[in-house]
Amino acid sequence: MTDAIDLEPGARLISTRCSTQVIVVRAPRSPLQLTCGGDPMQLLDPTRSPTLDEAPAGPGGVVLGKRYVDEHSGLELLCTRAGSGPLSADGRDIGLKEPKPLPASD
Template identity: 50%
Template sequence: MQLRIGSRWRSAVDDTQVVVVRAPAGEVSLTCGGHPLIPADSQPTPGLTIDEGATGGTALGKRYADPATGLELLCVKAGTGALALDGVELPLKSAKPLPASD
């Protein structure tokens, strides 16, 4: 799939919804719960379930990022499936430390 900044995607198996904050160049395989993400305005296929090993959930308001490709997603609706890029689970983006105010 080709991702664009600002595009909204949803999981086909749970409530997860994300917005693309930074998009990688080229095609990627982005999944949630073991199934490809679909555009936010489309309806999921009935009967799909989360694949075993693709659980872990997403957290509302958190960013998920892959430094190797530059992909960054913002979770706007939490769910029970785990986000993955090209078969590798996406980690939470770590916060930047604030400067000391001594």
């Protein structure tokens, strides 16, 4: 895979297509190709500020503060800046992480 990235927890990634930024919460078991809107994401360079306009997340967009999970690879991401998305890992769409149900307080 040409654009596979070996990710580790805490790594910050930025989209090259829209304003989406994510942080790796749980790293995948092996390197993978992470894309946003079909274009490869890249590690955020703290010395360079992104110039892309922030796009509100619409249908299929990436929502600020939400977690995204790829069950196949074990990857978990947290959105730190919303964008038009969508996120994919090795060609598979990455879905929203379902919240854990709280126990009843009877």
